[in-house]
Each structure stands twice: as structure tokens, then as C-alpha cells.
């Protein structure tokens with residue numbers, strides 16, 4: 401299938417890139433990038449949590465949802481950018497192995513869903529005039545956001561433990 | 575009982591043995607330790623940014639503190655409990671690494687930083703509650719806190735690399 405060949409070609413390209421080589425062959429660069437992945441995880445997760453807790457009426461009840469969201473937005477976008485970049489760098493050190501890793505695939509699907517959801521439905525509800533929304537709607541929208549992002553986090557944790565490979569890529573390994 | 579014999583005793587407790595030998599115990603506890611960073615580190619950074627006068631400027635300091643603190647402390651409790659459980663899995667090996675000891679010392683320093691803040695600038699919040707520019711003492715506390723958390727998280731991640739080979 402063309403998508404499969406495209407993904408494999410992309411993984412090979414990342415694997416053989418100068419940054420893939422560089423981080424893989426350095427003793428301290430990999431942990432260094434991992435630390436950025438973790439620090440950004442904290443900040444990104446914190447901004448997502450606080451907005452969702454507000455949506456559920458659990459924190460900052462006296463503030464309009466949209467104002468709180470606007471306040472933390474630069475921190476959310478900044479940490480998301482660091483997450484994506486550091487994640488991409490970590491991935492590039494073992495991209496060919498990651499291709500067949502089911503936890504990694506799950507993580508990427510959850511990530512795609514979480515990002516799309518955050519910038520469409522979630523954003524719309526957060527920015528809406530809250531008096532026109534039923535409380536149940538806000539709670540459900542918040543819970544879906546939390547579930548999607550938890551999926552990304554759990555996938556990130558799990559991918560290191562997965563050793564079996566779904567697609568056969570052994571022919572690609574050097 | 576000396577520290578070495580305490581660690582040896584802990585290592586041989588049924589709980590420690592379970593943590594070490596169970597297929598699931600350590601991965602699950604470590605996952606909670608890592609993912610709770612979202613609550614704990616995320617809220618700590620938001621608070622520090624308000625203390626620096628960088629984020630949530632228009633919000634009262636006392637409100638930001640009041641709203642974030644209960645959950646921040648909840649997250650901190652989870653970090654400590656899961657951290658201690660992880661430590662139990664192999665107390666001798668973890669304690670043998672310098673980076674683990676440094677992490678513990680920095681945790682104590684971070685705690686002292688909070689106590690000092692509460693006893694000084696934190697007591698006079700009413701005077702600068704609504705001011706977007708915060709006093710120097712508040713900024714100092716925030717910078718010390720941010721620097722310590724960055725190093726604590728780096729140290730936490732580094733433990734795995736410093737462990738003696740099994």
C-alpha cells in the first residue's frame with residue numbers, strides 16, 4: 401500500500417538523518433532530549449488540566465473559562481511545540497524500530513485526535529459564552545479532552561516496553 | 575540500625591520483593607510518577623510564572639495561590655508516595671547512585687524555599703495581591719523553585735542511566 405511505503409520511507413529518512421545519527425551515537429544527547437520531553441509534558445499537561453478543571457467547575461469558578469484559557473494559551477502552545485520537536489528527535493534515533501511498535505502507533509493516533517479535538521471542539525466550547533452551554537456539555541467536553549491526552553501519555557510510557565513488532569521491518573534494519 | 579542495614583532490611587521486605595519481581599508493579603507506579611508531573615510540575619510552573627509576573631497577571635495572587643495550591647499539594651503527595659514506592663523496588667541500587675541523593679537534597683531545598691516564601695513575602699500578599707509587578711522576594715522564590723524543579727526532573731530521569739548494571 402502506498403501509505404505503508406511512504407511511512408517506511410519517512411522512518412528510514414529520520415533514522416539516517418544527521419540528528420538521528422548524532423543523538424543515537426552520543427551518550428548524553430538522548431537523556432538530554434528526554435528531559436525536555438518530560439519538562440514540556442509537565443507544562444503542557446498543567447495547562448490542559450487547569451482549563452479542563454475550570455470547564456468542569458472544579459477550579460477558578462469565578463473566572464470566565466475563556467479568560468483562563470487565553471491566559472495559559474501561550475504556555476500551552478509553547479510546550480506543545482517543545483513536545484513535538486523533542487518527541488520527533490527521540491523518535492529519529494530509532495525510527496525504523498518505532499514503525500512497527502503498536503504503542504507508538506497508538507500514541508500518534510491519540511496525539512492526532514487530541515490535537516484536532518483541542519483546536520476544534522474543545523476550543524469552541526472554551527471560547528463560547530458559558531451561559532449558553534449546559535453544564536453537562538462542558539463536563540463531557542472536558543472529560544473527552546482528558547481521556548485523549550491521557551492516551552497520548554500512556555502510549556508514550558508504553559512504547560519503551562514494547563518489543564514485538566507489528567509490521568515486518570527486519571529487512572530495513574542495517 | 576545503620577543506614578546500610580536499613581536499606582538491606584528494606585530490600586528483603588515482602589513489599590520490596592514484590593515491587594522488584596512483579597511484572598506490572600514498577601511500570602505502573604513509574605507511569606503514575608511520570609504522568610503526575612502534569613499536575614504537579616504544570617501547576618508549579620503556572621504558580622511560579624504568576625509570582626514572576628509573567629502569566630495570569632490580572633488575577634489576584636491570593637486567588638491563584640488558593641486555586642492552585644490544593645491540587646498542587648495533592649500532586650506533590652502523589653509524587654512522594656510513588657517515588658518512595660519506586661525506591662523500595664531496589665533501595666540499595668538507587669541509594670548507591672549520586673544522582674538519587676542529589677535529587678533528595680534538592681527536594682529538601684525546594685521544600686525550604688516554600689517555607690521561606692510563606693514566612694516572608696508570602697505573609698504580605700495583601701500588599702501586592704493585584705499588582706502585576708511582583709516584589710523581588712516573590713521573583714526570587716519563583717526562580718529558585720523553577721531552577722530546582724528543572725534539576726530535580728533531570729536528576730529523576732538520570733537515575734535510570736546511573737544505576738549499576740544488574
Ligand code: HEM
Pocket residue numbers: 434437438441444480483484485486487488489490491511552553554556557559560608
Ligand atoms: C504532546 C504530545 C506528547 C506527549 C504528551 C508525549 C508523552 C510522552 C511520555 C509521557 C513519554 C514517556 C517519558 C518517560 O517515561 O521518560 C514519552 C516518550 C517518548 N515520546 Fe512522547 N509525547 C508527545 C509527543 C511525541 C511525539 C510527537 C513523538 C515522535 C514523533 C514522541 C516520541 C516519543 C518517544 C520516541 C519516546 C520514548 C523515549 C523515552 O522513553 O523517553 N512523543 N512521550
Ligand code: HEM
Pocket residue numbers: 438604607608614650653654656657658660661668681726727728729730731732733734
Ligand atoms: C516532586 C517530587 C519529585 C519529582 C518532580 C520527581 C521526578 C522524577 C522523574 C521525572 C523521574 C523520571 C521518570 C521517568 O522518566 O521514567 C523520576 C524517577 C524516579 N524517582 Fe522521582 N520525583 C520526585 C520525588 C521522588 C521521591 C520522593 C522519591 C523517593 C524517595 C523518588 C524516587 C524516584 C526513583 C527511584 C526514580 C527512578 C525510577 C527508575 O528510573 O527506575 N522521586 N522522578
